[in-house]
Amino acid sequence: MKRYELIAPCHFGLEAVLKKEIIDLGYYISGVEDGRVTFYGDEEAVCRANVFLRTAERVLIKIGSFRAETYEELFQGTKGLPWEEFIPRDGKFWVAKAGSVKSKLFSPSDIQAIMKKAMVERLKEVYRESWFEESGESFPVRVFLLKDEVTVGLDTTGDSLHKRGYRKLTAKAPIAENLAAALIMLTPWRADRILVDPFCGSGTIPIEAAMMAANMAPGMRRGFTAKNWPHIVGAQIWQDTLEEAEEMVDFSVETDIQGYDADEDIVAAARENARLAGVEKLIHFQKREVSELSHAKKYGFIITNPPYGERLEDKENLRPLYETIGERFRMLDAWSLYMITSYENAQQDIGRKADKNRKIYNGMMKTYYYQFLGPKPAKKPRPEGGNRQE
Template identity: 70%
Template sequence: MKQTYELIAPCHFGLEAVLKKEILDLGYEITSVEDGRVTFIGDDEAICRANVFLRTAERILLKAGSFKAETFEELFQGTRGIAWEELIPEDGKFWVAKASSIKSRLFSPSDIQSIMKKAMVERMKSHYKVTWFPENGASFPLRVFLYKDIVTIGIDTSGDSLHKRGYRTLTSKAPITETLAAALILLTPWNRDRILVDPFCGSGTFPIEAAMIAANMAPGMNRSFLAEDWKNIIRRKCWYEAMDEANDLLDDHVQADIQGYDIDGDIVKAARANAQSAGVDHMIHFQQRPVSALSHPKKYGFIISNPPYGERIEEKKNLPALYREIGERYAALDAWSMYLITSYEDTEKCIGRKADKNRKIYNGMLKTYFYQFMGPKPPRRSQEKRIEKQG
């Protein structure tokens, strides 16, 4: 029987439901959904597939254990009580890479990190019957969360955050992360049969993520993961099988109408280069164009964008005129929907319409809102044909 684990997938605050659906679609059982993370059950194959296929998770952690600790002694003993020898080989390199504490008595990250490392060494010394570890093998970095004195420990299987798909070598001033862009697209009813335009495309993240979704391209296809070296836990063939599955599902000949515009020509060139690196440049039309020139002859399209928020004081004065322009161009489009992520508080006032839905999302530490202006649904195909014949 295969060994199963609890796996923790952190995500952006406010987007847990999107990640939960992704995990369920992969076929895994969810055990808990908390602020900023989803926990599920899976084996070594699940670790590989989650890393390769999940678009909205920040990383995949193998849960090592959880316990209550109000004192450093309880933290030491709780950490020492975990069977580290079942997870980390004698030559493994192990350390607490990150510790965060919310509403807990223990709050010093550096003290938490050093005490837990000592406890792990003590446990493994007694098991391996050695006094010193070479730590020249595979890496096993730990991520530790303390919430209301409950310590949860996960070993990072991903390495670089999963938003690093490997395609974005050139970025604009304030890029949106790939995982956040994918999650926001998945929150909309957009699909590959519908037009998608990003009039503030920057480094191209929204159009590229949309093209990857349209082509059923796994986000982790073109990168490596830390746990590829964990031969004691993950069978090598699981990585090969996950990549084979990704290649089998890929449909990069799909037709899609995805467009990205930006007022800065150099940024447009960078976006085009990123799309080429992702292997989806043939699916996206990038063009230097101001938002004032936004138009499209067809109906039922989508604007999905991350317009400027005016985080710098000198930009703030330009925001009312910019957002009024967005509203005017949107109103001129026929039966379109518009989705904007922004921290600008007067968005609805300047656009001249109240959003149908508004979702609070944390983009890093910045509180933003995902304004959803919904257009009508297109008629069904059979209905469309009837209308054409009548015309």
């Protein structure tokens, strides 16, 4: 099998979470930068990364990198890459996205046009063609420019990995599925612990938690661009990877995962999304105001994405809302609260300084993931004589 360097972009601030995921899959990390992790793997790694990674946005095959301070250098550097190893004679190819940070070349449209022209010139020479019909499979390319260093990747994913395929109905300002998964993974929550999201919206956080509890791979029910590239990744490898994912699912797990929302229609949408994800039996959704938040048991987790007040008319409601969150949290015995928000006075209104906070970019919006930690439950005593050596 051929060895590739693969690039996995992610939300800024979540690189360490994604890095751990990749290591847990068994792959060697070659680099970590703002918003992306690179690692080595073969064709199987392309499949497994797409199917199993919960926090990545996509998986790119690195075609190459070079330095470019002028458009001529960009053209020649792009032309020098081995495009014919990936794009067949009838392939449809284009630069789907160009990003530039602290580089002399900064116009996305100009970068895309120059690189497309260079790719055409390279393939003309290799295939001895004067014109390409581009009637075959799609080969989208993505490029990053950082301090004049150009990194070029072939997008194996297509639609972003946050699109698991289950969220057909959405609330306003829904949280992305891969971000929701990362928020859960940044906590000590496990399937045998209580999890409540009192602002569940479309149900994304409870659904992602239920999928983790049942060991469901996030990409097992969606398609990928690279599925149509048999010369790069064979169909048998995709089939083996999906069979591996199916064998890992365990619906016998017992959970206490709850999602509340004040809007009955939103709760209905969350239930439908959970059904489409196949985890509706693992989650209890109900119409409930945050002021009614309660639970009889100890050591639970609140993991939530409350309103930020992006619109001016919503801002005046934020203080009483966050004060209510704080009041209800104090009523819960030995619980922990994990909350992502851009609201600047969140800690003040909740009435407690967070034990930890983490800066995360939700799209282009800077948010903080506040972590109010409760006590750990006492360890269960081992059965007498359980590990005793005679």
